[in-house]
Amino acid sequence: MKHTPSPRSRRIAPVVAVTAAAALTLAGCSSDSGGKKAEEAADNVSAGKADTPRMTIAMVTHAPSGDTFWDIIRKGAQAAAAKDNVKLIYSNDESAGGQANLIQNAIDQKVDGIAVTLAKPDALKDAIAKAHKAGIPVVGFNSGMDQWKDQGLLEFFGQDESVAGEAFGEKLNETGAKNAICVVQVQGHVGLEARCAGVKKTFKGKVENLYVNGNDMPATKSTITAKLKQDSSIDQVVTLGAPFALTAVESVSDASSKAKVSTFDLNKDLVSAIKDGDIEFAVDQQPYLQGYLAVDSLWLYKNNGNYVGGGEAPVFTGPAFVDKSNVDTVAEFAAKGTR
Template sequence: MERTQTRRPTDRRLSRRGLTALSLLALTATALTGCASGKATGGDTGQATASSGGGTTTAKTGKVSIVVIGGKSDDPFFSTVKRGVEDATKLVKAGGGTVTYLGPANYDNLGPDVAKLTQTAISQNPTAILVPDWVPENQDSAIKQAIAKGITVFIYNSGGIEAANKVGAVKYIGSDDYQAGKAGGVKFAEEGAKNILCVNTVPGAANSEARCKGIKDGATSKGSSSKQLPLPSSNFGNPSAVTQAIKGALLQDSSIDAVVTIGVGDADSAASAIKQANVGSKVKLGTFDLSQSQLDRIKAGTQLFAIDQQPYLQGFYVVSMANQYLSYGVLPPQNPILTGPLLVTKDNVDKAIAGAKAGVR
């Protein structure tokens, strides 16, 4: 997954953030035009149609019907994704279309369960399915089946452009998990961390593995090191189990001076573990994704960073772009459409807190 890069990580993030901001402005303009006119004004783009199967609304109804597959209902990250989905759904409904959200009950059997959800979505005969490609070996067959039936597919949140190209989806919308991890690994090393522990509560999932690999490679590039602590996926969402596992690792290996987790719930557990192990003075904490507790700790100086992939944008972009593409053939040329990574640190935490109060961070 590593790519040749000559610019600094901060330069890359700024350029990609600018790109997605421009896409949003264009998207909003076309959405408002579409709502005002009340009718389609264009057709497919040939390239997108070739890669996505259908690319138009159903011939029977002429209305857009979108199924979004995402995380479980009590996942803090996906509650923000759903906020973006819900806001974009207003545009879909204005044109007479529908959006349905499906998610697994838990993450114990993630790949097969999401593949089943994709089959459920196919049975509803939607015009589009929007799905993360978390576990390709389980999911890709179902995704390709959807495309073969003429259903337009967008990959978002996980998998990257490689996954989207492999299955024949229109675009990838989300963060680059490997580059996000690499930025975190570099940040740790620059702040003096030498031995970083990456806690993975969903081992085998493409995005979590890419995150930990990025952490390791980023740290290594600056002379530090990182190892992974893989935990049973049943521990995801079990704060006590995750806390005890991290605490045990810290007590067993006194050389660990930084801990990074793949999600915000696990970061809260890591903070508890660091406190219980009495190593807060030497062990730095970082996490992927963002929540109020992360912001509070960054503000207080007890957490170094949070790597924000801006989930609200993922939900909003993927639904809005699918709607505009299906309705009017409108499609930004950039692929992937990146929503992150953006490191939230003490230098920009106040702006992030304002976004959290608005419900979009």
Template sequence: MNKRTLLSTLIASTLLAASSLAMAADKEIAVIVKTTNSDFWQNVKKGSNDAAGKSKGFTATFQGAASDTDLAGQVALVENAVNRKVAGIVLAPSDPDALIPAMKKAWEAKIPVVLIDSAASDAGKAYYQSFLATDNKVAGEMSAKTLIDKIGTTGKIAIMSYTAGSGSEIGRVGGFTDYIKKHSKLQIVGPFYSNSQMGTALNQTTDVLAANPDLKGIFGANEPTAIGMGRALAQAGKAGKVVAIGFDGNSDLQGFVKDGTIEAIAVQSAYEMGNLGVKTVVELVQGKKVPAFRDTGVLMVNKKNIDTPAAKNVLY
């Protein structure tokens, strides 16, 4: 074999080996959430990693914007995933419209998109294949019913919300408000928007309590908002005196339920959103049909049931 033939053979062997390695490399599923700065989203990460670990040939990466309101940052994360030619995207959009152009780019690149937690508006329906979430309207109604059962149908309540216009907020706070209006004569103060910042929620709740000494009830509509609400109630000496309903189930909120600061928390399965989100992308990559919507459920957790297996399955 002459040197030229030997060189050609070596080059061909190297290219074949590189090609084999590329084919063997695990396919990336990009999990892109609203922000990584809460236990809720970290539980989504745990679920997605566990699903990827059980799905041969796939890995999951996890990213979030700087905050719930950093729409440009989240758009950039999706566009970067498309440019990396990922196998699929699991996305929790912070806004029902702002992410649609980026989702369209994924669709044009034949990259499947599965939404979790919050939906896109109707204009984006063509660009994602499945939506996994709590039925936020039902969860809001459950929270309102729990509050009415405790305080009755007259008096004044406040709504401490998070990001105005996000899909989950529209359903959750809308369901809560509609149920209150339909089934009681309770006067509603707010909603106030914390943009999912615990400190903002604490300050807002402190102001609401000071301005409304006759407040009978209060609803904190997501994890950081409910934590801020609980801390404000404790600092104002109103824990257990103003009936509070929270949302989500991290250790802070569990503590508030156990000590009576918060009457009950509506807990979503964040783990299931991440786990089922990745599994659904894998199914799509494999050419399988998937449901357009999957309800990941919600459980009202209070002092009586917080130590039950059902509650432990969703608390984090």
């Protein structure tokens, strides 16, 4: 009988493959006795930087302005670009229509590859199809875990938001929470909706979605505060981004609520809040790694014909929980802007 791996084993396999490949690369480069063999193995890399022909990669995201999460993604992408002799063209537009236009701009510039987020995948179908027609390879990252293969993308790097949400709900059960609100900052964003749906699936208590305008933080704060004042039984605020978690802490104080705050995503300010006890825990999806792998994968494809994950399975960068038990370890890297 044919053995079918469990969903968990399927999720882990691509990550293991990447880790093993990285270990082999490090072993080859650090060997004292490798000599010319190490040089040959490195092939197109010299002194830690590729000497392959200059290529241009466009990274197109749905990032809103002012969200530090996207600064970390961009930092990872820039690091890979510097290593791979890549000219990186980064652009972002929170609206799906604007993002589609940016993809078209990249096509018009005849870039060598496109890395894109699929927060609202249906609105990007036509633009991505045009990239395929133009012979431009496209990879996905961060958003669109369930849609990347349907749209013909080569690879995907990110977090399964449904799985992350389910793990989050289980964590809430451990903390003893009973009544939670899940604060959604962008309506129609498939990844954010999947997170809250995942929480609802495993959390034994009550969960209600609370929609806010993520582009207006004072309004977001007021909406959360009003909800907490309206329902004093709410004992948990779940946010879907670090800046919103920090704002929720202020809302809890303003509402004189006893609710605790936990969140998806991380930044250095949130790490400090976990240390101080203002935030219970965070789920880290490693945005630096997403940006880095998205760019590096396109270089590997163009120069070596490589597919990370074999073109069939996504490469998972999360979820990983950060709480008081391990926050000191993460803090060092958060200060550097890589976590």
